[in-house]
Amino acid sequence: MRKSLQVVIMLVAVQVLLLAVYLGVQSNRNDSSISVDRLSRPAPELTLRSNDGSVLHLSDLRGSTIVLHFWATWCPPCREELPSLFGFAATGAAEVLAVSVDPEWRVVGSFVEAGSLEYVYLASADAVSDAFGVDELPQTFVIDSTGTLRLHFRNSRDWNSPTLRAMIAKLADESSAPASQRRDTTVPDHRGVGTPFPPLSNISPRLGRTLGDSRGLTGPTS
Numbered sequence: 001m002r003k004s005l006q007v008v009i010m011l012v013a014v015q016v017l018l019l020a021v022y023l024g025v026q027s028n029r030n031d032s033s034i035s036v037d038r039l040s041r042p043a044p045e046l047t048l049r050s051n052d053g054s055v056l057h058l059s060d061l062r063g064s065t066i067v068l069h070f071w072a073t074w075c076p077p078c079r080e081e082l083p084s085l086f087g088f089a090a091t092g093a094a095e096v097l098a099v100s101v102d103p104e105w106r107v108v109g110s111f112v113e114a115g116s117l118e119y120v121y122l123a124s125a126d127a128v129s130d131a132f133g134v135d136e137l138p139q140t141f142v143i144d145s146t147g148t149l150r151l152h153f154r155n156s157r158d159w160n161s162p163t164l165r166a167m168i169a170k171l172a173d174e175s176s177a178p179a180s181q182r183r184d185t186t187v188p189d190h191r192g193v194g195t196p197f198p199p200l201s202n203i204s205p206r207l208g209r210t211l212g213d214s215r216g217l218t219g220p221t222s
Contacts, residue, residue: 036167037152043143044131048097048121051105056097056121059147065094065172066143070134072101073111078138081156086116088159094142094168101125101137142168144175 046068048056058066069085071078082098089096098120100108105122112120128134132141142151150171157164 035154037154039141039149039152041149043141043147043149046099046123046127046131048099048123049105050121051109051117058143061095062147063145065145065168065175067094067096067168068141068143069096069098069138070101070128070132070140071098071138073107074102075137077156079111081138081159082112082116084159086119088165089116089119091165093165094172097121099123099128101128142171144171146175148175150175 043058043066046058048058050056058068067085067088071082073079085096085098088094089098096119098116100120100122101124102108102122108120108122109117132139136154138156140151140153140157141149142153144150151167159165
């Protein structure tokens with residue numbers, strides 16, 4: 001009987017060990033899979049509307065690190081990403097602007113919990129496309145405290161990722177340092193520094209595809 005109990009304990013210990021190894025591998029895999037374009041050009045201006053009707057310009061937040069996230073309620077990967085994004089926003093590590101391209105607040109307000117509405121804004125799909133070249137959702141840009149575009153993330157991601165959070169924290173520290181102490185770690189993206197996004201002739205008044213759905217997901221047309 002005692003020998004059987006020892007065997008059971010050993011088997012349980014082995015299973016716990018294997019589970020810990022598996023979770024560790026998955027965590028490293030998720031963090032290492034972070035794909036990002038590194039940019040170095042002035043952020044374009046964009047006008048946003050909050051749920052109380054007030055207007056915010058990106059330039060109003062000069063001096064802060066901004067996580068500018070574009071999404072829509074009709075985009076499945078966007079909906080999956082929002083909880084971790086709002087969790088990151090609550091840490092105060094950066095100014096998080098979750099910009100929906102939905103046509104009206106009635107749709108967004110019924111989708112987002114009241115406690116997270118402070119991070120949510122609206123902007124027209126055409127304005128987002130013209131300013132940032134976005135024609136697929138979700139996408140995220142990080143702007144440093146000098147008003148410079150530094151990071152561009154395509155597709156959804158887990159904002160609880162330690163690697164992702166450390167990346168943004170490092171950028172915030174670098175951009176807040178005196179100019180003489182800054183170390184330029186950015187590299188030009190594939191379009192070239194200072195080169196605007198290419199014109200998108202196929203953009204409609206509503207963004208029509210999501211990065212997380214190869215079929216393409218058409219947004220509302222009314």
